[in-house]
Amino acid sequence: MATEIRVPALGESVTEATIGRWIKKEGDAVSVDEPLVELETDKVSVEVPAPAAGVLASIAAAEGDTVEVNALLGAIDAAAAGQTASSAPAAAAPTPAASGGAEIEVRVPAAGESVTEADIGEWLKGEGDVVALDEPIVSLETDKAAMDVPAPAAGVLKKLAAKVGDTVEVGALLAVIETGAGATANGAAATMASEQPSPNAATQSAPAGADALSPAPRRVVAERGLDASTIAGTGKDGRITKGDALAANASVPAQSRAPAAPRETGPREERVRMSRLRQTIARRLKEAQDSAAMLTTFNDVDMTAVIELRKQYKELFDKKHGIKLGFMSFFVKAAVHALKEVPDVNAEIDGTDIIYKNHYDIGVAVGSDKGLVVPVVRDADQKSMADIELEIAELGRRARSGDLKIEEMQGGTFTISNGGIYGSLLSTPILNQPQSGILGMHRIEERPIARNGEVIIRPMMYLALSYDHRIVDGKGAVTFLVRMKENLEDPQRLLLDL
Structure with a gap:
């Protein structure tokens, strides 16, 4: 019985990959989950594991070939698993x-x-x-x-x-x-001393010469006339991927500059390596600034109606749903209504195309000890305020404990960030790419405002919408915030879908 090996899903917006190298060859015995072939995309290098134990019966794509997601890579003869069991034991067997x-x-x-x-x-x-x-x-x-x-x-x-x-x-x-x-x-x-891992066991690096490259990056290096020894590899064991080569080609002037040596720390300083999560946060924020035409527009909202509504129904809401009625569910619902009217803010740019989203998956930024993460409330337009409050509370708890799954932080269409819980009065949030908009909430502060010729004191909040001006016009951004303001100052509009 033959088991097919196919190109797995490679992440959002990635539709194809290049065969970097085959780790196994036809006729080799393989065990379940043993790496078979290395694929390279413009973003990462990934290994495809064996879906079954047996013998690699056929290879359908050669090194250097470009293959699409779900394309056939090869086949495993699972019937031969018993004949080769002694030579290919399961990796995790006791x-x-x-x-x-x-x-x-x-x-x-x-x-x-x-x-x-x-x-x-x-x-x-x-x-x-x-x-x-x-x-x-x-x-x-x-x-x-x-x-x-x-x-x-x-x-x-x-x-x-x-x-x-x-x-x-x-x-x-x-x-x-x-x-x-x-x-x-x-x-x-008693075995500790003899079985300590080698200090250099996980720090080996691959040769940087062009001859050591797999076919895809080798072709880019040759066509662009790049020096492979100057390219930092992000693939397995530090190997250079096709994406690394393309990135190096895009920054040739910077390539010739020698990297600055890290400065020496003083007696009252401490050097701490950035975590991978913090490095990724830093990289993605800088990428957002570099690639998007980012602009921020502001408005303010009188929170009196929302505060009074919460005060009136908070005990009944908590008793029925087992969760306190917070501000975030109002903002999520108001944002969904505004996104329906201004779909550009719920869209994303893909090359020269615009992808309009007919679903509303709202990312809610949560601060944790390890950095900012953005879990996603899926299909927020189809959920009640109680559902939203319960889900946000659970996602926030798991974000702070480090228990979030990767898929729970992917695929959002719009993001809401609440800097007000830390006391922020005003800010310009940075886009969570590839999204085109992010809403910044801020602290509620009593301020004097003019109404009908009189000065009154009201609980006010500044709202900030950062948006990608390549896709969202100024009119659309202002309209979005005006709708947010209207829905929050008169929450009944949310119930009547106005």
């Missing part, structure tokens, strides 16, 4: 330990589409420690989120295979847990 127990490997789990590696953030357990089933033993940091890896079995943590700060790929060995009769803290501690 192995007998010398002390009479069994050894269970702990490996880097899959962390979502386009995520191929992570950094060791913190070891929560040390060698020789007793661990329980599903107890977190190590915290990993990807460029999108932080996550804890639980123990796959109860026993003693016999060996750590990576150090804090090491970069490890999906499927890489993290640790070994000894179970059974030999799983004692003293027995494991």
Whole structure:
């Protein structure tokens, strides 16, 4: 029975990839989840694992070929799995330990589409420690989120295979847990000295010469006349991907400049390496500034009606739905109404095309100890205010504990950021690409305003809409904020869909 190997989903807006190299060849025995082929996109380098154990019966695409998502890569003869079982054991199968127990490997789990590696953030357990089933033993940091890896079995943590700060790929060995009769803290501690990982085990780098490149980046280097030794690789083991080569070509003048040496820190200073999440936040914010024609427009809103409505129904709402009625559900609902009237703000630019979204997936920016993350409330237009409040509360809790999944932070169409909870009076939020708009909420402050010839004191909030001027005109941006203002100052409009 043949099992097909196909190009997996490669992330938003990525529709094709180049065959970088085949890790296995026809006739090779393979085990489940063993890497078979390396694909390169303009953004990342990814490995495609074997969907079944058996023999690689055929290869349908050669190195250097461009293949689309879901295209056929090859086939595995699963019927031959039994004949090759001895030569291709399952990667995570327990192995007998010398002390009479069994050894269970702990490996880097899959962390979502386009995520191929992570950094060791913190070891929560040390060698020789007793661990329980599903107890977190190590915290990993990807460029999108932080996550804890639980123990796959109860026993003693016999060996750590990576150090804090090491970069490890999906499927890489993290640790070994000894179970059974030999799983004692003293027995494991006796092996610590001899089994410490090599300090340089995870820092090997690939040769930078053009001959060491896979076909796709080699072709870009040759066609553009680039010097491969000056290109920083972001692929596996530091290999140069097609995207790296294209990026280097786009910045040839900067290529000739020698990188500035890091300055020496003083006696009252401390140098700390940025986490992968913080590096990604920094890169994406700068990319947003560099690529979008970003502009911000402002308005203010009288929050009296919303505050009175919350005060009137807060006890009944909490009693019925088990959640407090907050401000965010009003803003999400008001934003959805405004987005329906000004669809450009809910759209995105893809090359020379505009993609209009007929769904309303609202990202809600949440600050955590590890940085800003934006979980998404899906189909907000179809949810009640209670549904929105419950979902935002749960997403916020999991964001702060580092338990969010990658897919829960992808695919938003518009973002709301509430700097007011930190006391911000006014700000210009930066776009969350590829979105075309982001709304900034701010603190509520009593201010004197003029109404009907009289000066009165009202609880006011400034609203800021940052938008991509390439797609959103000034009229559309102002109209969006005016609709937000109208819906919040008269919340009944939300109920009547006005």
